[in-house]
Amino acid sequence: MSNPPTIHVPPDGEPSALKRAAKRAARLAALVGVSPVLASYWLSAAVRGRGPALESRSQLLSLWPGLTGQYLRRAFLEQVLARCHPTATVEFGTFFSQQGAMLDENVYVGPRCVLGLVHLERDVLLAANVQIPSGGKTHYFDDPTKPIREQGGERKLVTVGAGAWIGTGAIILADVGKGTVVAAGSVVTKPLPDNVIAAGVPAKVIRNRFEPAPEASA
Numbered sequence: 001m002s003n004p005p006t007i008h009v010p011p012d013g014e015p016s017a018l019k020r021a022a023k024r025a026a027r028l029a030a031l032v033g034v035s036p037v038l039a040s041y042w043l044s045a046a047v048r049g050r051g052p053a054l055e056s057r058s059q060l061l062s063l064w065p066g067l068t069g070q071y072l073r074r075a076f077l078e079q080v081l082a083r084c085h086p087t088a089t090v091e092f093g094t095f096f097s098q099q100g101a102m103l104d105e106n107v108y109v110g111p112r113c114v115l116g117l118v119h120l121e122r123d124v125l126l127a128a129n130v131q132i133p134s135g136g137k138t139h140y141f142d143d144p145t146k147p148i149r150e151q152g153g154e155r156k157l158v159t160v161g162a163g164a165w166i167g168t169g170a171i172i173l174a175d176v177g178k179g180t181v182v183a184a185g186s187v188v189t190k191p192l193p194d195n196v197i198a199a200g201v202p203a204k205v206i207r208n209r210f211e212p213a214p215e216a217s218a
């Protein structure tokens, strides 16, 4: 039986001047549209703190589908996160829990991701269902006399280096190097270097990204 054909997808081209102007107008409209959510965010942040205020508004806006949802989420996140570049895209179902999160230029965050204290450097791609909590020690559990929920914990900023691609369903607990590819379903528990491909649970480097893949044995 012959293999099904592979469909090659070309990269996106540069947008025209008209498209750029339309995008600017849409961004302004989104900021106006999201202003009631922003107002309720600032009120709630004053009472409950920024984290809880962010989480609930971010969950609400995560439910808006399509391009409109992308514009509304970006307009909100630009105002409330430590950094959200105007070219970043955040898809349906994705939400944030930490105000200190940073999204740089051309970052793409796929659908249904859950993101904590994370720095996504420029050109990072996250596929669907990627989870990046704020490191692996968000709850301490050493004290036998207390439930884990009462033991505190720590949040660490997890950095995904520029140009990295994180595959579907990966869980990232440690830094990922620039240009590195994390295979679908992997769990990154230790920092990964630049420009490697890592896979598995826990994720291990399988090869350098620019080395040719070894020939499959016959």
Ligand SMILES: CC(C)(COP(=O)(O)OP(=O)(O)OC[C@H]1O[C@@H](n2cnc3c(N)ncnc32)[C@H](O)[C@@H]1OP(=O)(O)O)[C@@H](O)C(=O)NCCC(=O)NCCS
Pocket: 126, 127, 128, 166, 167, 168, 181, 182, 183, 184, 185, 186, 197, 199, 200, 206, 213
């Ligand atoms: C990692 C990936 C990019 C393939 O990289 P590659 O270098 O071409 O890897 P290969 O397919 O040659 O596989 C190399 C080895 O890694 C293993 N591997 C590949 N993907 C893996 C994964 N997700 N989990 C565990 N192991 C994996 C392969 O089984 C193979 O092992 P072997 O040498 O023991 O046979 C690809 O498997 C992947 O996970 N892509 C993500 C796709 C995705 O999430 N897309 C979402 C839309 S953006």
